[in-house]
Amino acid sequence: MPHDHHDHDDHFHxxxxxxxxxxxxxxxDTPLTYWQTMEIAVRELLVEKGHVTAAEIAAQIDRMDARxxxxxxxxxxxxxxxxxxxxxxxxxxxxxxxxxxxxIGPMHLLAVENTPGVHNVIVCTLCSCYPRNLLGxxxxxxxxxxxxxxxxxxxxxxxxxxxxxxxxxxxxRVHDSTADMRYVVIPERPAGTEDWDADxxxxxxxxxxxxxxxxxxxxx
Amino acid sequence: MDRFDGKSWHDMGGGEGGALTDLPPDHDFALWxxxxxxxxxxxxSKGHFSVDGLRRVLEDMGPRAFExxxxxxxxxxxVNQNLVEAGLYTTTELGERMERVARRGGTYGLAxxxxxxxxx
Numbered sequence: 001m002p003h004d005h006h007d008h009d010d011h012f013h014x015x016x017x018x019x020x021x022x023x024x025x026x027x028x029d030t031p032l033t034y035w036q037t038m039e040i041a042v043r044e045l046l047v048e049k050g051h052v053t054a055a056e057i058a059a060q061i062d063r064m065d066a067r068x069x070x071x072x073x074x075x076x077x078x079x080x081x082x083x084x085x086x087x088x089x090x091x092x093x094x095x096x097x098x099x100x101x102x103x104i105g106p107m108h109l110l111a112v113e114n115t116p117g118v119h120n121v122i123v124c125t126l127c128s129c130y131p132r133n134l135l136g137x138x139x140x141x142x143x144x145x146x147x148x149x150x151x152x153x154x155x156x157x158x159x160x161x162x163x164x165x166x167x168x169x170x171x172x173r174v175h176d177s178t179a180d181m182r183y184v185v186i187p188e189r190p191a192g193t194e195d196w197d198a199d200x201x202x203x204x205x206x207x208x209x210x211x212x213x214x215x216x217x218x219x220x
Numbered sequence: 221m222d223r224f225d226g227k228s229w230h231d232m233g234g235g236e237g238g239a240l241t242d243l244p245p246d247h248d249f250a251l252w253x254x255x256x257x258x259x260x261x262x263x264x265s266k267g268h269f270s271v272d273g274l275r276r277v278l279e280d281m282g283p284r285a286f287e288x289x290x291x292x293x294x295x296x297x298x299v300n301q302n303l304v305e306a307g308l309y310t311t312t313e314l315g316e317r318m319e320r321v322a323r324r325g326g327t328y329g330l331a332x333x334x335x336x337x338x339x340x
Contacts, residue, residue, distance in 0.1 A: 032322065032331050035293040036252045040332045041317035042300055043255060045309045052262050060258035061251075125233030127275065128291070137257075139246045143291055146237030153234050161240040176233065179271050 064137070071102045072134035072184060073205035077198040079111075080189045093184065097134060104133045104182065110175070113186040114212075118171045121159065121212025122183040123151045129177035131184045135207055142211070152176065162213040185212040192219040229283040252328055253292035260299050269302035277301045 046052045075097055079086040089096040093109035109131060112120040124130065125148050130138040141147050151158050155172045159165070166172065175183040187209040193201060196219075208214030249257070264270060277298035285294055304311055324331045 030327065032326055032328055033293075035289075035296045036328050037318050037321050037331065038300060038314070039252050039256055039259075039296055040321045040328075041314055042296075042303065042309075043259060044321070045313060045317055046259070046263070046303070049308065051266070051268070051308055052259070056262055057255060057258045060262055061254045064254060064257060123233075126231055127278070137249060141240060141243050144237070144240075145232055145235070145286070146240055148232040149235035149237040150240075158240055179275060 067102075067132060067134075067136045069135050069205075069207035069210065070202070071136075072131070072207070072210045073202040074198070075100060075102065075111075075134060075184075076186055076205045076210065077202035079113075079186055080201055081198045086186075089186070102133045104131070107179075108181045109133070110181065110183050111186050112173065112175055112183055114188045116188070117169065118173065119159075119166055119212065120173045120175060120183075120185045121151065121155060122175045122177060122185060123148060124177040125149070125152060126176075126178065129179055129182055131182040131210075134184050135210060139207075159213060162208070164214055185210050187216050190216050190219045228279060229286070230279045249292070250328075252332070256292045256296045256299060260295060263299070263303065268306045268308060273302045273305075274298045 043052075043057065047054055075089065078100070079089050085096065088099075089111045090113060093111040094104050094107070096111075097104060097109055112122075114120055122131075124142075128138055128143040130142060132138075147158070152174050155174050156166065159172070177183055187205065189201070190204055193204070204217040204219065206214050206216060209216045260274060264274070274295070275298075278294055281289075281294060281297070285297075289297070300314070303309065304314070321331050324333065
């Protein structure tokens with residue numbers, strides 16, 4: 001795929017797979033849009049007027065790219081193996097994840113734990129609020145009208161559309177995020193992993209299992 | 221005619237929506253989208269506007285914008301509105317700069333290249 005390479009200053013590469021595991025969009029090769037034109041113009045004006053530097057913008061994008069579901073997986077795996085950390089995480093999610101280097105900033109993080117018979121799932125009915133410090137940027141479906149409107153009304157059916165069919169007697173708790181308060185789901189530790197360490201366990205923790213639309217990978 | 225149900229269009233909880241099967245594959249965000257996100261984070265952290273300011277503009281756009289503009293197109297519009305209100309640049313400055321950017325070339329890569337020659 002042809003690419004022009006005008007973004008060396010940002011150390012940004014469009015090819016292959018991103019740190020969060022998705023293919024890049026080939027934005028450089030499609031016709032310039034009105035909103036792209038505005039982004040370039042606004043950024044240039046802000047830099048020229050001294051409100052922000054190009055280096056600050058590049059560093060912020062690097063921070064964004066460094067955040068992926070691997071952060072959340074490390075938190076979940078530690079909660080599974082370190083009882084004191086689990087307690088801290090459930091009591092004060094913001095502080096516990098900050099301690100691991102995943103700062104949520106001024107927002108609050110609530111970790112909600114799945115237990116036998118109780119399954120948690122998160123949504124933002126008002127917009128797209130998401131625990132970005134632990135999972136990176138949200139997938140498109142998380143921001144869709146279908147997910148935002150239906151999850152709070154018929155969660156069991158929505159989950160089944162993700163391929164997750166829960167027993168009829170499982171309680172489903174839906175947590176609606178806000179701009180200031182984000183949730184993350186601590187899924188149940190898979191059976192047969194009793195002697196696994198945190199690093200090995202983290203590989204089982206999927207993004208969707210921390211949103212609640214999926215479960216961790218099985219141990220086998 | 222629909223009766224007003226007591227909540228704004230963006231308050232979608234409990235409404236209707238399509239099935240979540242056959243989801244399009246996830247994609248990462250384009251560079252211009254990440255730059256919009258970065259401008260939002262940096263300019264709010266510097267105190268030029270707030271998350272509430274972003275949300276106010278997004279919610280005032282109405283349901284049509286949700287259907288016709290992409291996520292970061294809506295964010296770009298909201299960031300710009302807040303920055304103009306904060307007095308960081310004028311709409312005249314913005315319009316002139318957008319014309320200049322568009323003259324650099326027909327793709328994002330060409331138009332965003334700081335080494336492109338502006339032809340006034």
